[in-house]
Amino acid sequence: MDLKGKKITIHDMSLRDGMHSVRHQFTLDQMTAMSTAMDKAGVPMIEVTHGDGLGGSSLNYGYGLHTDEEWLDAVVPNMTQAKISALLLPGIGIVKDLERAVEHGITTVRVATHSTEADCSAQHIKAAVGMKLDTVGFLMMAHMVDEKRLVEEARKMVSYGANCIYATDSAGYLLPDMVASRVAALKKEFGDEIELGFHGHNNMSMGVANSLAAIEAGATRIDASLAGFGAGSGNTATEVLVAVCNRMGVETGVDLDLIEDAAEDIALPIMGKPTRISRDSLTLGYAGVYSSFLLFARRAEAKYGIDARALLVELGKRGMIGGQEDMIDDCAMEMARAKGLI
């Protein structure tokens, strides 16, 4: 694979996807410490919000320790070069939440829908474009659709005004050739008009490999997070991606020593333990299940005595998608009842 001379923008997820690892409990000091270390290392984009995006703080997904605005205020004023983004899932967050986030300094929004439901993003993408934001259409669970459908949905988001489209592997299910074919199909459709991005989860240990496949196929924005903190087995580790890009001659603008230090000295102590691929988080990738279901499934296992893996596989079979965390206990109770456990 020859990627020499390519240039990518690393978009760090530690302060948004990483929220899932700590049940959305980052303190303001932790947010400041991680974001300033990344800013200093040259990370150009950092996402900040509740793990489920603006307005995600809820009984269903878990209350945030702080509001999205408080978190943004702990980050934005300290940035010397990094731009701050927010995630917005239509159906959970609303345009008013976005307006508030803009007042608190975001310059990019990523409007996320399931990979078949792009037309639910029209309101939010149009509003974002109206606010002159860098506006990204974020197509989640991209493994559940073929290339043709992914392009169709992306086309809708572009028609509303998105200037960048992501193939998002929310379940960490995709393998490199599947990433390549999806990104290549988007590239073929949009050429250089629309920027392309890839968001990976490391459930099958494919984080870096999939990112490289995406870069080769034409993606220039790649999501990653410090020490891989994120839902499921986490995201692609930023420091590892930077090291690999250095070796391959891909320009990231991120200082390797400084980003390694940020991961090791700042992020790791905050997270307590390193992210690893456990049997449960591997199951997410293996069965194609939304990565943030992991901790919910573990809690249901403890509560109802149902194996988390069996539960995740069943949720996958039932076609549950991102945001349907409410169905985890429902499904666990049904399984427990069938086994005579409750």
Added chain:
Amino acid sequence: MKINCALIGSGNIGTDLMYKLKRSEILNPLWMVGIDPESDGLLRAQKDGMKITSDGVDGLLPFIKEDGVKIAFDATSAYVHGENNRKLAELGVKVIDLTPAAIGPFCVPSVNMDELLKADVQNVNMVTCGGQATIPMIAAVSAVQEVEYAEIIATAASKSAGPGTRANIDEFTETTKLGIEQIGGAKKGKAIIILNPAEPPLMMRDTVHCQTAEKPDEEAITASVHAMVKEVQKFVPGYTLKNGPVFDGKKVTIWLEVEGLGDYLPKYAGNLDIITAAATNIAEKMAYSIKEGK
């Protein structure tokens, strides 16, 4: 003699409503109003002998008086409802609003229909499908003790959500939230909507979380919830309590499933039935009042 009605909006909700109204003993669905002459709903209405126009509400207005249209149902979108209502109100038509526009007072029949009928309002709003499915449960908990916060997650099959619903996602969440507070009785509300594309399509599911101010009275809440489920089942037989109420500290969680009658879309689309049946319910009561000259 039946009371003549007009259906405005020939999408999923309008068309499902048409079949419900056709079974009514008091309502006569006379007009179907659309904007696309090729829309499935308009073609079906025409085939069933209804009068149709594809010129929007303006195509209907000249016929309101001569056809004696007394009640109109608006299933278009929140964006155009205000204008539609203004024109219809001028002609003395009562309007049942199935968009999330919420100009008029909210109506959740099993909770507040009698009040609205007494007040003889010109426009009532049916909240949203998610609101119709969940607000009765919140009201059932509120009836027992104070609810500090209530949150609902409504999941509908992608195939059951037409372009109007998709273009109104924010209005859905905001209107449902207000309904949770005003009719459900929660101090603060939140609504989440998910469209699931699974094939074959999944039945509508709704999850209700209530946070009570004091420790929940489990026995009384359980009884109140079961009684309310029976109330809703009177007009939506496929409304079922799948799990709960489950109590966890001050949190009360209820899992519902809503199976439709399969009038227009198949039975999975309970999200259509829960709102169209509720709209039919209040419209029938209004029609009896009109007939009795009240």
